[in-house]
Structures are given as C-alpha cells and as structure tokens.
Amino acid sequence: MASIQTIEKQTKVPRKLNVCAYARVSCDKDTMLHSLFNQVNYYSRYIQSNPGWNYVGVYSDAGKTGTKGSRGDFEQMFNDANEGKIDIILVKSITRFARNTEITLKWVRAMKDINVDIFFESEGIHTLSSDGEMLITLFAGAAQEQSRTCSLNTLWRVKRNFEQGISYGGKDCLGYKLKMHTFTIVSEEAELVKRIYNLYLEGNGDCKIAKILNNEGLKSKTGVLWQKNAIRTILTNYNYTGNLMLQKTYRIDYLSKLTRVNKGEKDMYLVEDNHEAIISLETFEKAQELRKARFNRARKESEKHSFTGIVVCGNCGKNYKYKKTNGKGKYECVTYNDLGKAYCLSKAVPEETLMLEITYLLKIPTFDETKMRAKIKKIIVKENNMLEVHFVNGKVEVIIWKDRSRSESWTPEMREKARQRNLQKGGKE
Numbered sequence: 554m555a556s557i558q559t560i561e562k563q564t565k566v567p568r569k570l571n572v573c574a575y576a577r578v579s580c581d582k583d584t585m586l587h588s589l590f591n592q593v594n595y596y597s598r599y600i601q602s603n604p605g606w607n608y609v610g611v612y613s614d615a616g617k618t619g620t621k622g623s624r625g626d627f628e629q630m631f632n633d634a635n636e637g638k639i640d641i642i643l644v645k646s647i648t649r650f651a652r653n654t655e656i657t658l659k660w661v662r663a664m665k666d667i668n669v670d671i672f673f674e675s676e677g678i679h680t681l682s683s684d685g686e687m688l689i690t691l692f693a694g695a696a697q698e699q700s701r702t703c704s705l706n707t708l709w710r711v712k713r714n715f716e717q718g719i720s721y722g723g724k725d726c727l728g729y730k731l732k733m734h735t736f737t738i739v740s741e742e743a744e745l746v747k748r749i750y751n752l753y754l755e756g757n758g759d760c761k762i763a764k765i766l767n768n769e770g771l772k773s774k775t776g777v778l779w780q781k782n783a784i785r786t787i788l789t790n791y792n793y794t795g796n797l798m799l800q801k802t803y804r805i806d807y808l809s810k811l812t813r814v815n816k817g818e819k820d821m822y823l824v825e826d827n828h829e830a831i832i833s834l835e836t837f838e839k840a841q842e843l844r845k846a847r848f849n850r851a852r853k854e855s856e857k858h859s860f861t862g863i864v865v866c867g868n869c870g871k872n873y874k875y876k877k878t879n880g881k882g883k884y885e886c887v888t889y890n891d892l893g894k895a896y897c898l899s900k901a902v903p904e905e906t907l908m909l910e911i912t913y914l915l916k917i918p919t920f921d922e923t924k925m926r927a928k929i930k931k932i933i934v935k936e937n938n939m940l941e942v943h944f945v946n947g948k949v950e951v952i953i954w955k956d957r958s959r960s961e962s963w964t965p966e967m968r969e970k971a972r973q974r975n976l977q978k979g980g981k982e
Contacts, residue, residue: 570640571639572606572607572640572641573633573639573643574592574593574611575644576589576644593611593613596611596643609633634667641672644674661680668681726774727773727774728793737828746787746831750832750837750840758847759784763778763779766779767893780891781891795831795834797827798823798824859904859925863929864931865931866899867935867936868886868936869886869888871887871897872886873934874886876901882905883901884904884907902934911925911929911942914950928945929945937953938953938956939951
C-alpha cells in the first residue's frame with residue numbers, strides 16, 4: 554500500500570517595501586518653507602515607524618508650481634523608481650503632487666507600468682487599485698480647475714493694483730531698496746548707477762563698462778563679476794527716472810506659467826513721479842537712442858558670417874564671434890571680448906587668414922562656405938597660432954597660421970594717424 558505524506562506549504566516571509574514620500578510647496582516664502590519642513594518631518598517619522606517598510610527618503614521641491622512638470626526632486630524620485638529603488642510613494646494630496654491633470658495622469662500611468670503605487674493620503678487613493686485612475690482623474694481635474702480659479706483671482710487683483718499704480722511683487726535693484734511697494738534710494742549704489750549711465754553716454758559699450766568695474770574690483774548687486782547683461786539691465790531700467798512702468802511682462806497662461814515681454818498684448822500702466830529719481834528722464838532717453846543706434850549697427854555687422862558657430866576657443870570653450878575693427882574682419886573669443894584677457898588669453902584670428910587656410914586645406918580654388926560647412930564640423934583655436942580642424946567624418950587636421958606683419962595690418966586711416974603723430978613730434982614726411 555502506497556504511503557502518503559502531507560508536505561506543508563512554505564510561507565514566504567514578505568520582504569520589506571521601499572517607501573518614500575513627496576512634498577512640495579509652490580513658493581519659497583518663510584511660511585511655505587515651514588510647511589514643507591513639517592511635511593518632510595512627518596513623513597520621515599511615519600515611514601520609519603512602520604516595521605514593514607524601508608525608508609528611502611523624502612523628495613521635496615520648494616518654490617515649484619504644481620502646474621509644471623519640470624521639478625528637480627520630483628523627476629529624481631521617478632528616476633529612482635525606474636531603477637527599482639521605490640515600491641510606494643506617499644503624497645499628502647493630489648494638489649501637492651500636481652495641479653495639471655495631464656501631468657498627474659502621465660506620472661501615475663508611468664508608475665503603474667513598473668508596479669509602483671502612489672498613495673494620496675487626503676483622498677485615500679492608491680493608484681494601483683482598480684478604481685484608482687478614475688478617482689485620480691476626477692480629483693486632478695478639480696485641482697486643475699482650482700488652480701485656474703486662483704490664477705484668475707490673482708490676475709484680477711494684480712490688474713486692480715496696476716490701475717491704482719501699485720506694483721505687484723518686484724525686488725531690490727542696484728540703487729533702490731524696495732519695501733512695501735516703495736522705492737528708497739541707496740546712496741552709494743545710486744552713484745554707481747549714475748556713473749554707468751555717464752560711461753555709456755561717453756561712448757563705452759556694455760562690455761567695456763563691465764571690464765572697467767571689474768578692473769576696479771567693484772562687485773555687482775549679487776556680489777559676482779559684472780557681465781554685459783547686468784549692465785544692459787541697468788541701462789534699460791525705466792524705474793531709475795522716478796517713474797514706474799507696470800505690466801512690462803505677463804504670463805501666457807496658468808498652466809505653463811511662461812513669462813513674455815509685453816509688446817502691446819496687454820495694457821501697460823505709467824505711474825509718473827512715483828519715487829525719487831536717480832537719473833533724469835532726458836538722460837535715460839539719450840541712453841535708449843544710443844542703444845538703438847548701436848543695436849542697428851551691430852545687427853548689420855553681425856549678420857551671419859562664414860565661420861559663425863564653427864570657430865571655438867580652445868582655452869575657455871566658448872564660441873568665437875565675428876568683429877570688425879579698422880575695416881578688417883576677425884573672429885574673437887566671446888569671453889575675451891566680454892571680460893578681457895584676465896579671464897581668457899585666447900587670440901583673435903583674422904577672417905582672411907581663416908579663409909585662406911581652409912581653402913588650402915580643402916584643396917579648392919576659392920573659398921566656398923557651403924563646401925566648408927559640408928565638410929568641417931568645428932575649428933578649435935589653440936595656443937601658438939594652432940587651428941585644430943575637426944571634419945564631419947571624424948578626421949582631425951592641424952594648421953599653424955602666421956600673423957600678418959604690422960605694416961600689412963595697418964589701414965590707410967591708421968597710417969594717416971601715425972603720420973600726423975610723427976609730424977607733431979617734429980618728424981619729416
């Protein structure tokens with residue numbers, strides 16, 4: 554007779570689940586940061602107190618709106634989930650996760666595909682449950698509508714403020730301290746603003762002014778080196794006239810929150826004699842006229858040239874830009890042009906030299922930009938007059954170019970000036 558034995562089933566010990574939480578606040582004000590701190594503390598303690606969970610951490614974003622999909626820790630959390638580091642994500646509510654229905658569903662579905670559950674505590678929804686997506690769609694739609702309503706209310710309030718001459722938001726700028734919508738002059742900074750305008754009207758460009766201030770060891774408002782963009786911002790800031798122009802920018806919509814310069818799409822509001830002026834309106838207008846004339850001249854001169862986007866600095870890695878000096882074209886490193894040789898020791902290359910050397914290298918009778926761009930990917934300018942030419946097919950060639958002699962580089966105007974100086978010193982023609 555056969556012997557029958559019962560083999561008891563083996564009970565698997567469930568593995569601990571890897572659990573994290575996500576917390577977000579939409580701005581970085583003190584009250585919001587305090588709320589974020591509380592969220593992080595709560596979830597850290599909550600997850601670590603559960604014996605069946607491994608604490609992965611709390612991912613958090615401050616000052617990030619829920620209608621946008623681009624958030625640092627938010628994206629890092631999903632990268633970690635994709636790598637198998639997370640099983641469950643805890644979130645206080647759908648509004649803390651996202652206020653955009655499309656973004657919410659996109660990430661929920663992405664996590665479902667890899668079997669990662671998201672639990673929204675306030676709504677009591679698990680995304681891996683059978684009715685999870687339906688409920689999330691309803692709640693996310695409501696959250697998005699709430700965001701739209703809040704945005705419309707804010708826009709209405711901002712518009713009323715504009716109509717009464719009250720600015721919305723704003724921050725300190727060089728020369729002014731902004732507090733409770735009031736501009737107060739900072740004397741030492743105001744003198745620097747005046748000096749920048751004077752330097753500009755004397756014929757110095759944005760880059761030259763930045764170099765002058767950097768050479769004197771003066772720091773910008775943010776405590777870093779002066780850049781041409783900072784100078785440009787000062788030279789185009791209408792607030793320095795004591796008048797205030799409101800709604801110079803606007804947001805496209807409440808979802809993207811993208812900001813655009815107002816070029817007539819929205820009303821603008823001029824508040825005259827709003828605060829103490831640092832420069833006169835006449836000085837400001839002169840600077841704008843000069844800037845417009847320089848811009849038109851620069852635009853005409855900087856129309857795409859043969860080597861634009863191809864020549865690269867071997868010292869700092871920035872592109873070379875085309876310049877015209879004394880009637881001669883050349884390519885010069887952007888860093889050197891903006892900040893000077895103290896920040897990049899690169900050397901300019903004459904346009905004529907580049908054309909001759911590339912023509913010879915490609916073995917063509919005359920320079921042809923189309924043929925050059927079809928074969929050459931980039932040209933790296935290195936020390937000792939070396940050009941490292943990288944071809945599209947991966948080949949690399951090295952060229953050593955010669956400097957023009959001083960007499961060859963002189964224009965007729967330069968020769969005439971030298972002749973006049975010689976005559977003044979008592980020399981002979």
